[in-house]
Amino acid sequence: MVAHKKVSVARLKxxxxxxxxxIDLYNEGSVTAYDVSLSDDSWSQDTFELVSGDVSKTWERLDxxxxxxxxxxLESKVKGMFHGSPAVIKFRVPTKAAMQEAYSTPILPLDILADKPPEKKFEWAKRLLAKYGSLVSVLLLVTLFIYMITTPSKSSTAKASKKRR
Known part of the structure; x- marks a missing residue:
């Protein structure tokens, strides 16, 4: 059993x-796991308030x-560093009588309500330009080239109108 724990932090106000x-669970074994229970008790109620969901979950089986x-x-209203522990997964396999235990990947320390410097104006535009600027310029050149080839020039339209007379 392999478990991967991911955390993202967003400032609301x-x-x-x-x-x-x-938390994603992967049954990498060759047999079905039964009575799978996941528990993530590293979130202190003094620091975090549960907004939606539950910190534990059970599955009857995981093929x-x-x-x-x-x-x-969760929502946090307390400022400071938070070091979370891995989630604990307990399960039973038919070949062994005892419950098996696995742990999720740990998370990096979270700096809750950190004083972040304000982002400079146009910083996001600079990042986008650095990331996608060359792609946009190549696409514009290709589009311009196709436009030039497919649109008739003024001289060729003038010649065509003279031929009709």
Whole structure:
């Protein structure tokens, strides 16, 4: 059983940040896992408030080679660094009597409600230009070339009108 824990942080307003947590389970084994339970208790109720979802989830079975996902959303109103622990996955396989235990990938430390410097004006435009500028210029040149080839020139239209007379 392999589990990957992902976290994204978005600032809603001053003093409140929303933390979205997503955990993906992959049954990489060759047999079906039964009584699969996921628990992520690293989110302290003193620091985080559960907005939607639940920090735990159970599945009756997870077939070999299949995946399952679980997500929940928290809000934080306390400023500071947060170090989360991996989520715990417990499951049973038919070949072993004891419950098996697996852990998700850990998350990087989160700097909740950090004082971020304001983004400079046109900084996003500079990043877009640096990332996609060459692609846009090539597409414009190709479009201009096709336009020049497909549109008749003034001299050829003048010649065609003289031939009709």
């Amino acid at each position: 001053t003093g409140v940040e929303r933390v979205s947590v997503s 070999a080679g299949s995946t399952a996902s679980h997500s929940f959303i």
